[in-house]
Amino acid sequence: MKLLVLGGTAWLGHEVARQAVGRGHQVTCVTRGLSGPIPDGASHIQSDRDADHGLEAVSAVHWDAVLDVSRQPGHVKRAVRDLRSADYYVFVSSVSVYANHGPLGQDEDAPLLPPLESEVMETMETYGEAKAACEKAVLEGLGAERCMIARVGLIGGPGDIFGRTGYWPMRFANPSVEDGTVLVPNAPSLPVQVIDVRDLAAWLVQNCEGQLSGVYNATGEKHSFAEHIAAAREVAGHQGQLAVADAEWLHRHGVQEWAGPKSLPLWLSDPEWQGMNARSNMRAKGAGLVLRPLEETLRDTLEWEESTGIEKPRRAGLTKNEEAELIPELG
Template sequence: MRMLLLGGTAWLGREITRSALDAGHEVTCLARGTDVVDGARLVRADREDPAAYSPVAEEQWDVVVDVSRQPGQVRSAVAALAPRADRFVFVSTCSVYATHAAGGQNEDAPTLAPLDADAMASLEEYGHAKVACEQAVIGGFGAGRSLVIRPGLIGGPGDGSGRSTYWPWRFAHPSNEAGAVLIPDAPDQPAAVIDVRDLAEWIVRGAAAGLSGVFNATGDVVTLAEHLRVARDAAGHEGAAVAAPADWLVAHEVHGWAGPRSLPIWLDDAADIGIHLHSNERAKAAGLLLRPLSETLGDVIVPDKPASGLTDGEERALLSELLPSGA
């Protein structure tokens, strides 16, 4: 299979490249950067340039894979490559859904309105932008030549967001001599993480097999308590796990999901609970294979603090206030 990957220098793009090369496929990456996987051909281009696709638009491709979030980039790629590619794989997101309050939504659930602009003005338009990208792909290639994949929370080695790496890291690096770790008191809340390696491998297999349609690509749902247990076991943590009530955490300006001063993966807003509950049954029926969560979390214990989560000082201060006698 001849694959044209639009990108290939960032996390998921590199994993897709690696999976395709390992499977014996030929990969060309069209990208601004130069950090592509060894064995892939690099064509340097800026997708904001109207002539960006000229170097590859005279070749024939079995599949084009795109991970962009900018509708203008996707529209221009579709226009330039539809005559030259058999099919188009677009990596979208579960953020396209109109609501995350309901659990178990499948791919037929309502989506947000598409973004009219060619580029997002802010990350608040992310879901709308991805809807516009999806529509451009299906409109240009047709449903039978399009594969739209909507991942949920992606984790695993290389996760720069820190969402999947914080808990294994924190349990391996307690902030205090007692070894206590602050966790949210939400044991029954759902959690779902798909390993980037499983996602990339399935994208490549689906492309090679001519799979078409729209699929949620999410991890299997476990409770937050189970996710934290697996992370704790991976780190070999033996200290106390100190649970703080959600309202107490919010009052102390600790938020959920991701970012600084957060407790990642936990959701501090009940209206978002369904983000961990989108059904992956259609994807699994189409061949999506998921490794054990223990393998994913066991492979992400990094030496430095991830981008998300509490600093040592923040956690110690919170533990001291929650437990005045000391952790």
């Protein structure tokens, strides 16, 4: 198979390209060359998709499959225009396209946000609308029978530079205070869904081979936050106590939800957002998506965290000093 990966140096795109090469496919990655090297065995074409003819170097080639991870509607519209001769197109979308994130267990038929009218997503505030516009461009430009839309949930596993899945096993393995106590939010029933990047990439490559069409929620198995914390403690061998804090206390002390500076990753206190991590993945599993146990994902992510340095700058979580200051305040 001749596979064109629009990306291939960032996390998911790199893993897709790596696995496709490993399965014997001829892989070409089109990137700006800013996120790192492409996998061994793949070909690289440097290009800027902001340019109107940014895909000119690959548009005359016949591709068996194209995989696109962009969030910019203009990028996707131009790709659909220039790569129309490809047999098959996979667009990696997001569960952020859904209009309502409150109800649990919603499937692919749930209402969507209106597509972004602009070709450029200026801020992450319109991420869902931008991805919806990208989906619309693919489906209308190529036809539903020639493409697949994968609405991806939270991705985890080795290489998680966002820090959302690495924080908890890392912190339990490396507590901030001497007695091993770790600060956690009081949200035991909060749903959490993590799909391992390796499982997602394997499924996407498999679908490029078989040219599966349709729209799918590519999400992990749903666990409660308590189950996720227990799995993280187990892989880290944590024997300390949990300092459990209510949402009001955490907010009062400046602790953020989900990700970003001074945050507790994966935590959401607003019920109107808790369905975001409780999407039905039955259609994707019926189409061959195989998911490894959560413990394996967290264990491998912990190994990656430690191999790359636990003191590296983080995009999610509390620093050691921040947590060490908060725990005594909780009493």
